[in-house]
Amino acid sequence: MTLEAKSVIPALLGWYARSRRDLPWRHNVTPYRVWLSEIMLQQTTVPAVIPYFLKFTRDYPDIHALAAAPQEAVLRDWAGLGYYSRARNLHACAKLVSKSLGGTFPDTPEDLRKLPGIGPYTAGAIAALAFGRRASVVDGNVERVIARLCALETPLPAVKSEIRSIAETFFLDPANTDPAALPQAFMDLGASICTAATPLCAACPVAKNCKARKLGIAAQLPRRLKKADRPHRAGRVYVMTDRTGRVLLERRPDKGLLGGMAGLPTTDWLDGKTPPPPLAQFAADAVPETVRHVFTHFALTLTVHQGRMDDAPEGYYWDYPAHAGLPTVFKKALKLLQAA
Numbered sequence: 111m112t113l114e115a116k117s118v119i120p121a122l123l124g125w126y127a128r129s130r131r132d133l134p135w136r137h138n139v140t141p142y143r144v145w146l147s148e149i150m151l152q153q154t155t156v157p158a159v160i161p162y163f164l165k166f167t168r169d170y171p172d173i174h175a176l177a178a179a180p181q182e183a184v185l186r187d188w189a190g191l192g193y194y195s196r197a198r199n200l201h202a203c204a205k206l207v208s209k210s211l212g213g214t215f216p217d218t219p220e221d222l223r224k225l226p227g228i229g230p231y232t233a234g235a236i237a238a239l240a241f242g243r244r245a246s247v248v249d250g251n252v253e254r255v256i257a258r259l260c261a262l263e264t265p266l267p268a269v270k271s272e273i274r275s276i277a278e279t280f281f282l283d284p285a286n287t288d289p290a291a292l293p294q295a296f297m298d299l300g301a302s303i304c305t306a307a308t309p310l311c312a313a314c315p316v317a318k319n320c321k322a323r324k325l326g327i328a329a330q331l332p333r334r335l336k337k338a339d340r341p342h343r344a345g346r347v348y349v350m351t352d353r354t355g356r357v358l359l360e361r362r363p364d365k366g367l368l369g370g371m372a373g374l375p376t377t378d379w380l381d382g383k384t385p386p387p388p389l390a391q392f393a394a395d396a397v398p399e400t401v402r403h404v405f406t407h408f409a410l411t412l413t414v415h416q417g418r419m420d421d422a423p424e425g426y427y428w429d430y431p432a433h434a435g436l437p438t439v440f441k442k443a444l445k446l447l448q449a450a
């Protein structure tokens with residue numbers, strides 16, 4: 111064990127015991143609840159996840175209940191959390207664990223990684239948090255804390271492999287006496303004290319071990335290469351309503367972006383800033399405002415068309431907006447018209 115780990119581990123565990131965040135998935139810890147929270151937390155913030163976690167654990171209290179739910183219901187309940195492939199994988203994983211594994215999650219990172227939607231980070235997190243196994247768990251918070259503790263000046267993403275091997279010296283060492291708590295201690299430190307913009311070094315339990323603090327460069331780490339600008343796409347979206355206030359919807363194809371979700375009718379989304387021509391089947395004028403939405407790999411601008419019709423064309427159906435389970439990009443189009 112390195113000198114840093116020998117003093118950092120007890121200091122962090124002691125601080126965590128006193129100061130840990132009270133999060134719903136830290137109560138009644140079970141593999142199901144840990145897995146659910148970790149899938150929800152991928153690419154999303156803790157405050158955004160909490161209401162979804164509470165709703166899912168109320169409506170689907172165990173893996174069998176989630177596995178038995180229709181996929182449409184799971185996608186509808188997930189709507190607004192983004193990255194919808196996670197919801198499809200969540201459901202596929204629930205069905206597999208419920209039916210083929212008798213409802214019991216595997217307890218090693220290697221076996222957990224064989225399940226749908228579980229990558230190296232999530233496998234390590236479940237093995238550590240749910241089963242108390244020593245596993246390396248490196249999320250953005252852990253990355254930042256380690257880059258600062260060790261004053262790593264190589265920019266992200268090149269520095270990631272160095273961070274991962276340093277993380278292993280902490281997480282896998284036999285001196286890690288509480289494998290479930292240590293990753294969460296790192297995460298909480300990153301979330302509440304070693305924050306991205308202004309680290310609160312005066313309150314930090316490992317300040318005396320921190321090389322970046324000594325060098326006065328804490329707030330500059332980890333360094334990052336400037337991301338290339340996101341490419342842009344443009345399209346048109348249609349908000350067609352009937353006389354009762356229902357909106358016209360389609361079920362998006364299972365494969366691809368927002369796959370399997372309910373959606374408003376749209377054109378293709380073309381590269382560049384010019385949308386394709388309007389869809390001939392809808393008599394609907396464009397409104398002056400547009401919807402902007404940023405996906406992981408591109409930014410989208412949608413021209414919004416508004417119109418009335420009474421019969422749903424083939425392939426479309428009517429529903430009330432509140433029941434539809436629409437992804438955020440389409441909710442923005444509806445909200446724009448409500449505000450107009």
Ligand code: SF4
Nearest residue numbers: 304311314317320328
């Ligand atoms: Fe982060 Fe400051 Fe603590 Fe170093 S001393 S780990 S920079 S909060």
